[in-house]
Amino acid sequence: MTHPPSEQVCPSYRDTYYTRTMEPPLDAKPLPERVEADICIIGGGIAGISCAYELTKAGMSVILLEADQIAWGASGRNGGIVGPGFAADGAAIEKKLGLATAVQIFDLSREGVEIFREYTKKLGLPGVDIRPGSLSVSRYRDAQGMQDYVRHKSDAYSYPVEYVPTDTLREMVRTERYFDGVYDPQGFHAHSLNYCLGLARETQRLGGRIFENTRALTMSRQGADHLVTTQAGSVLCKTVILCQGGMVDGFHKRLQRNLLPIGTFVTVTEPLGDLADEIINTTAAIVDTRMACDYFRITPDGRLLWGGGMTGNAKEPADLEQQMRRAFTSVFPRLAEVKTDATWSGLLGYARHRMPYLREMHDGIWAATGLGGHGVNIGPLFGRLIAEAIVDNGKRHTVLDPYGLTWNGSAFGPLAADTVYYWEAVKERYFEWRYG
Ligand SMILES: Cc1cc2nc3c(=O)[nH]c(=O)nc-3n(C[C@H](O)[C@H](O)[C@H](O)COP(=O)(O)OP(=O)(O)OC[C@H]3O[C@@H](n4cnc5c(N)ncnc54)[C@H](O)[C@@H]3O)c2cc1C
Structure with a gap:
């Protein structure tokens, strides 16, 4: 189902590919009064919704407050690429924690991928539309590096991925920009906004209460409990879970001081027709190996969805659409005449170590945040881990x-x-010049 921009299902969402193909918005009103619950979750992105779903399923009374609408932030406007791992490099994790713990952490990230897949299927979440495969590609010759990586993932992590040599890669992704690849058959891409909407609806069905257009304003102690205030109401609860992603406002000063919002950008073309198969001959999503990588995929309706760029400056560049066009035509020059239909930005929440942050910060106040560029697997994982911890x-x-x-x-x-x-x-440019 594709809606033209003039018929946006829900005008308060940013116009993106996702809002043009979204399921009906959630039926959720602003919080009008004082209420009580076991748990109050602040933020309705994939982290907040996953926590709300798991805790409601486990029998807790749950309230979720979302300042705008469900998955209004990064969770509703990302690349939709789902695979194991974290924003931090695997080698850096091994160096800090040792191989055994790195494997343990990696296994958790795999679990997040599987939760997304399992719930989509088991709960029959509409419009999530999982497409298989993800492909990591280098912009310079790196056969040895990629083969070593494949062996290490298989031997040390028991995670089988496949090395893709240049000839095969160029059959799959028809550009001379890329040299070597690693194919992950367990990765996939999907409609993350529809996943969040579907899971939020399931949460409501199980009795969880979700309030949209309800910003949490203050939080204070009331004896053993916490009181969260909003414009027109308040929540008295035993436990608060902070899930504000990169949209950390002054609500929790310590998180605000420690997380950095990083901007990144996405564009989507008009439907490509036959051109889609001519440039990308795989269902897989593609991500290059750079830190501020390009990531792209063909959507179920045959468009190129292209993401990239990273900036600490939260402002959107005035010429964003042209910048994105330059990026994808530099890889696929034959798309020069293709129109883009929507271009947008989003904010990621990063800690300096680029790893997610999940813990009870102080008595009854939990944070599940800092998901970085890997939130579509980490969000579902955090929901499960927090429910295990609290329940x-x-x-x-x-x-x-x-x-x-x-x-x-x-x-x-x-x-x-x-x-x-x-x-x-x-x-990275030096490597491209030297080994490209
Ligand atoms: C352009 C882009 C592309 C990406 N691509 C991918 C990808 O392909 N794969 C991947 O795994 N990850 C990707 N990511 C990262 C992923 O989307 C995020 O890590 C993840 O969505 C973060 O989820 P979250 O729930 O922590 O935060 P968010 O989704 O940002 O949700 C936070 C919510 O909290 C609400 N909020 C904030 N303050 C308050 C308050 N005081 N009261 C009430 N509500 C509040 C906000 O309105 C928001 O809805 C991408 C991100 C972006 C921006």
């Missing part, structure tokens, strides 16, 4: 404890992030 005193989440909060650099944070991206890009 059954589970401890699996503590494996992430070494990744605490680190100051984001305040006003200098965005500049520092841009400097890191800049020098990474210089290094």
Whole structure:
């Protein structure tokens, strides 16, 4: 189902490919009064909704407050690429924690992928439309590096992925930009906005209460409980879970000081017709290996959905559409005449170590945030881990404890992030020049 922009199902969402193909919005009103619950979740992205679903399913009384609408932020406008891992590099995780713990953490990230797949199927979530495969590609010759990676993933992580040599890769992705690839048959791509809407509806069906257009404004202690206030009401609860992603406002000052919102961008073309198969001859989503990578896929209705860029400056560039067009035509010059239908930006929440943050920060206040560019698997995982911890005193989440909060650099944070991206890009360009 594709809606033209003039018939946007829900005008308050940003106009994206996802809103043009979305299921009906949730039936959720603003919170009008004072209510009580076991749990109050702040933020209705994939992290918040996953927590709400799991905890409601486990029998807790749950309230979710969303400042705008369900999956209005990153969760409703991302690349839709789902695979194991984290924003931080696997080698960096191994270096910090050792191989055994790195494997344990990686296995959790695999579990997140499987939860997404399982719920989509088991709950029959409409419009999620999972398409198989993900393909990681290098912009310079790196056969040895990629083969070593494949062997390591298989031997140390028991995770089978396949090396794709240049000739085969260029049959799959018809451009001379890429040299070597790694194919992950367990990865996939999907409609993350529809996943969030479907899971939110299931949560409501089980008795969870969701309030949209309800910003959490303050939080204070009331004896052993917490009181969260909103414009027209309040929630008295035992436990608060902070799931504000990259949209951290002043609601929780410590998180605001420690997470950095990073902007990234997506565009979608008009339907490509036969051209789609001519440029991409695989169902898989494609991601290049750079830090600020390009990622793209053919949507079920035959468009190129192309994402890329990273900036610490939360402002959207005035010429964003042209920048995105330059990026995809530099890889597929034959798309020069193709029109784009929608272009948008979104904010990721990053800690400096680029790992997600999940823990009880203080008595009854949990944070499930910092999902970075890997939230579509981490969000579902966090829902499960938090429910285990709160309901059954589970401890699996503590494996992430070494990744605490680190100051984001305040006003200098965005500049520092841009400097890191800049020098990474210089290094990557050198490799492209030297080995391309
Ligand atoms: C353009 C883009 C492309 C991406 N591509 C991919 C990809 O292909 N694969 C992948 O795995 N990940 C991808 N990501 C990352 C992924 O989308 C995020 O990591 C994930 O969606 C974060 O989910 P979240 O629930 O933590 O935050 P969000 O989805 O940002 O949700 C946070 C919610 O909290 C609400 N909120 C904030 N403050 C308050 C308050 N005070 N009161 C009430 N509500 C509040 C916001 O309105 C928002 O809806 C991408 C992200 C972007 C932006």
